Amino acid sequence: MQNLIDYIDIREVGAPVAAASNTDSNSDRIDMSCFEGAIFITPIEDSDATGVATQTIQQNTADSDSGMAALASGSSTMTCTENDDINNTLLITTVHKPLERYIQAVRTSATANIAFGTQIVILYGCKKLPVSTHSTVSDSDEVISPAEA
Numbered sequence: 414m415q416n417l418i419d420y421i422d423i424r425e426v427g428a429p430v431a432a433a434s435n436t437d438s439n440s441d442r443i444d445m446s447c448f449e450g451a452i453f454i455t456p457i458e459d460s461d462a463t464g465v466a467t468q469t470i471q472q473n474t475a476d477s478d479s480g481m482a483a484l485a486s487g488s489s490t491m492t493c494t495e496n497d498d499i500n501n502t503l504l505i506t507t508v509h510k511p512l513e514r515y516i517q518a519v520r521t522s523a524t525a526n527i528a529f530g531t532q533i534v535i536l537y538g539c540k541k542l543p544v545s546t547h548s549t550v551s552d553s554d555e556v557i558s559p560a561e562a
């Protein structure tokens with residue numbers, strides 16, 4: 414059996430965002446011409462009561478922020494009910510077979526402060542295997558039937 418890493422592409426697509434109540438932060442744009450789907454993962458690092466954290470997927474025919482449009486039902490949202498209650502949780506949004514070539518995820522915060530961690534995307538269903546390691550990955554290792562150290 415092959416290692417899962419040979420079938421997916423994992424990338425860092427957004428730097429952490431400091432606590433704010435008005436965040437609007439776009440991820441890197443992803444060219445989906447080789448892939449069937451993408452899973453965007455965004456950690457919530459800090460949250461204040463009433464803060465709303467959202468991750469929304471957008472698509473476009475061009476590799477441009479201009480013209481990006483949100484997907485129907487393409488967002489994950491969490492509201493903080495008391496300080497720190499959604500800290501160390503994840504917003505995960507998946508898009509399978511987007512209709513346009515380029516996608517991105519947009520992190521937003523509203524009402525009260527939300528801090529986001531590093532945004533990651535897992536791309537899957539590549540038409541050309543194995544998938545090469547993206548430049549945002551410093552190192553990866555494969556261990557098969559490992560002995561204890």
